[in-house]
Amino acid sequence: MNRPNDVPPPRTSRLRVDPVAIAVLALCVGIALVAVALAGAGPSSARGSGDGDAKPPPAKAKSPLKRFGSCAQLGGYARRHAEAVSILRSDGIAADAAGVTGDMAAPSAEAGSAPSADSPTNVQEQGVDEPDLVKVSGTTIFAITDNRLEAVDAGPAGPAVLGAVDLPGGAGEDAYAWGQQLLIVGNRALTISNTDLGREPWTRTIISEIDISDPAAMSVVRTLGFDGSYVSARQTGGTVRVVSSTSPSYPFAGEPVPMADLPSASPRPHGARRWLPQARLRDRASGELTREPLVACDQIRKPRRFSGLEMLSVLTIDLEQGLAPVDADSVMTTGQVVYGSPQALYVATERWHDPVEPQALGSQVTTAIHKFQITDSQETDYVASGRVPGFMLSQWSMSESEGLLRVASTTSPPWDESGRAQKSESFVSVLGQSGDRLVEVGRVGGLGSDERIYAVRFIGEVGYVVTFRQVDPLYTIDLSDPAAPRVLGELKIPGYSAYLHPTGPGRLLGIGQDADADGRTLGVQASLFDVADLTAPTRLASAGFGRGSSSEVEYDHHAFLYSEAERLVVIPLEIWSDPDEQFFGAVAFRIDPAGGFEAPVRLSHGESWRSAIRRSLVLGDRLFTVSARGVMAHDLATLEGRGWAEFVR
Numbered sequence: 001m002n003r004p005n006d007v008p009p010p011r012t013s014r015l016r017v018d019p020v021a022i023a024v025l026a027l028c029v030g031i032a033l034v035a036v037a038l039a040g041a042g043p044s045s046a047r048g049s050g051d052g053d054a055k056p057p058p059a060k061a062k063s064p065l066k067r068f069g070s071c072a073q074l075g076g077y078a079r080r081h082a083e084a085v086s087i088l089r090s091d092g093i094a095a096d097a098a099g100v101t102g103d104m105a106a107p108s109a110e111a112g113s114a115p116s117a118d119s120p121t122n123v124q125e126q127g128v129d130e131p132d133l134v135k136v137s138g139t140t141i142f143a144i145t146d147n148r149l150e151a152v153d154a155g156p157a158g159p160a161v162l163g164a165v166d167l168p169g170g171a172g173e174d175a176y177a178w179g180q181q182l183l184i185v186g187n188r189a190l191t192i193s194n195t196d197l198g199r200e201p202w203t204r205t206i207i208s209e210i211d212i213s214d215p216a217a218m219s220v221v222r223t224l225g226f227d228g229s230y231v232s233a234r235q236t237g238g239t240v241r242v243v244s245s246t247s248p249s250y251p252f253a254g255e256p257v258p259m260a261d262l263p264s265a266s267p268r269p270h271g272a273r274r275w276l277p278q279a280r281l282r283d284r285a286s287g288e289l290t291r292e293p294l295v296a297c298d299q300i301r302k303p304r305r306f307s308g309l310e311m312l313s314v315l316t317i318d319l320e321q322g323l324a325p326v327d328a329d330s331v332m333t334t335g336q337v338v339y340g341s342p343q344a345l346y347v348a349t350e351r352w353h354d355p356v357e358p359q360a361l362g363s364q365v366t367t368a369i370h371k372f373q374i375t376d377s378q379e380t381d382y383v384a385s386g387r388v389p390g391f392m393l394s395q396w397s398m399s400e401s402e403g404l405l406r407v408a409s410t411t412s413p414p415w416d417e418s419g420r421a422q423k424s425e426s427f428v429s430v431l432g433q434s435g436d437r438l439v440e441v442g443r444v445g446g447l448g449s450d451e452r453i454y455a456v457r458f459i460g461e462v463g464y465v466v467t468f469r470q471v472d473p474l475y476t477i478d479l480s481d482p483a484a485p486r487v488l489g490e491l492k493i494p495g496y497s498a499y500l501h502p503t504g505p506g507r508l509l510g511i512g513q514d515a516d517a518d519g520r521t522l523g524v525q526a527s528l529f530d531v532a533d534l535t536a537p538t539r540l541a542s543a544g545f546g547r548g549s550s551s552e553v554e555y556d557h558h559a560f561l562y563s564e565a566e567r568l569v570v571i572p573l574e575i576w577s578d579p580d581e582q583f584f585g586a587v588a589f590r591i592d593p594a595g596g597f598e599a600p601v602r603l604s605h606g607e608s609w610r611s612a613i614r615r616s617l618v619l620g621d622r623l624f625t626v627s628a629r630g631v632m633a634h635d636l637a638t639l640e641g642r643g644w645a646e647f648v649r
Helices: 019-028 072-089 269-275
Strands: 066-067 134-139 140-145 148-153 162-164 176-185 189-197 203-211 219-227 229-235 239-246 279-285 291-294 302-303 310-320 327-331 339-340 346-352 366-371 381-389 400-401 404-410 426-434 439-446 452-459 461-470 471-478 486-494 496-502 507-515 521-530 538-544 562-565 568-575 584-590 601-604 611-621 622-627 630-635 641-646
Touching: 019 461, 072 269, 134 176, 134 507, 140 176, 140 611, 140 622, 162 641, 176 229, 189 229, 203 229, 203 239, 219 239, 229 339, 239 346, 239 404, 239 611, 310 346, 339 400, 346 400, 381 404, 381 426, 404 452, 426 461, 439 471, 439 486, 452 507, 461 496, 461 507, 471 496, 471 507, 486 538, 521 568, 521 584, 562 611, 568 611, 568 622, 584 611, 601 611
Parallel strands: 302 327, 381 439, 452 496
Antiparallel strands: 066 302, 134 140, 140 148, 148 162, 176 189, 189 203, 203 219, 219 279, 229 239, 239 310, 279 291, 310 327, 339 346, 346 366, 366 381, 400 404, 404 426, 426 439, 452 461, 461 471, 471 486, 496 507, 507 521, 521 538, 562 568, 568 584, 584 601, 611 622, 622 630, 630 641
16 A cells, blocks of 8 residues: 555435434434535526626635645544534434435436447446446456356357356455446456445445456455445546545444544554544465555545545555555545546535534535546546535536536425425536636526436537426537536426437437326336437337336446447346236347337346346347346347356356
8 A cells, every 4th residue: 555654436315214224324424515615616506597607716715625734633633523423423413414305315327328448338438447247358258246256258159157256255254245346457357345344344345356367267366455335436547546435433322422432633643543444455365464544644635614524535546556556535525426537537425414503404405526637547636626506316417528527416405484395406517627626617407397317418518417207308408608508408208218328410319217197107118319409309219118117227327238330229127016027137129220119129048036137248249148147148130049158156
């Protein structure tokens, strides 16, 4: 790890207020929305159509974040605020700290993009890879299932299982791992997972470096485990940046923690230990184990106004130098949404609760955004922070273009005096960097009154936003003038799209749910939109895939496949509602050049839930589908099965 002597990102869901929830959420009661500290980072009032120019902060404006000068400063700061946080916890204020109240919980639906040049994974930005369950290197498919990394030959004679390796952090190591994801850098695979330890610190992130140079004899080379929950990661070239969020270790007693029982401030590294995420790097060959804080005290920043004791960390890993991070940066906040462009990494933090003024729980929700520069493969530099009104849907709510950040968000407004929630509203804001602040350049509001965003897609100078309550308004937004974004067109149809994908000039595919007149969902629906005329978008065709059906694409864009050459769409499909009609597989269909859908074809690996197809990809002249059971090859023209490789258990 770097500088040992310095002490070195489906969706938020509605939470029940019960003792267990309060205890768990106590770890994040101070949920950080540095937005509280960014009162001057941008205008607070919404504009109907982006009127006015950018307003840089005053020359004497204070930086939104301040770096700690030493471990003593960090420890002292934490001690001064920890007792107040403990008091809030004992009062049960934390129940909605990390969640959404009322009916405003946003679904984790995301809109997909074309795969990168190096991987068939459906990613948001070209050249920026994202971790997923399945990756490809040459003609070898690597898949994570049942806490194992499987290697499958997808060459002409395939599919055939080549080998497998157990992943660290599983049940065999007295821990429960979940959410495993995979990246590939050269002849190394990087797996990332959250691990429930069943003891304090309760959650740990496990990153494993695996030698895949011989898929038949894969081996774990090193593991890096550190306190906190894995949020997300991005890969540019050979550099991987991992985002995690760590809560400090609190007693679970209902009484406030006396100052005497809190960790002491000390200039020595161990004095701030309890406030810093701890890391363990293990070399599997030599058995060497290194223990030290994940990040140095002087690499941690805090907002001007206290926003909690959680720690958002960004690790920079260059696998050519090994698994130990070559750089680490932290902000005393938490993080929920991560977006990466080729030049920058953005981490967003939603503020549902003020750790200083808990009585403001019903106040307007805001989202703070922190920007990190990633142009140097060996460093990640914090550069600026800003805020937008409301909360975001997912990573697709952000998009960088020519140095400007476009952000789609939905307000969760305060309740009125009668206790009724006021109507929500959605916005698209444009932020520009001015010094160390992200300031508002322009904004357009009024999208989907009393609705919330279900899908977002930015393509060039156009934004597409889907909101929903009973019908699906698809808005087209002109972003050619960043200071004055404006709505050009609107289309209302039953149901909603949770996923948007371009399928050619002037064409947009939506995957979501059909719905009745009362807004009750009926099953998975595909819609093909003509957006050539942005002022008058129309739906050319629609297709339903079974009453009560659902698709992983609705909350994970990595599950979507579109082959432009074949005009082929493949999505996972599950039907649970009818015991006689249950289905666990995928559905494939082609888009007719004339503007319709050809007859859909169901693909299956079996009749049990373990046969559910999670991912699909095109290699050469075959389609491959992947489930927890194994990998099947299909003829690309007929979609008939052409081979099966079953994972050995």
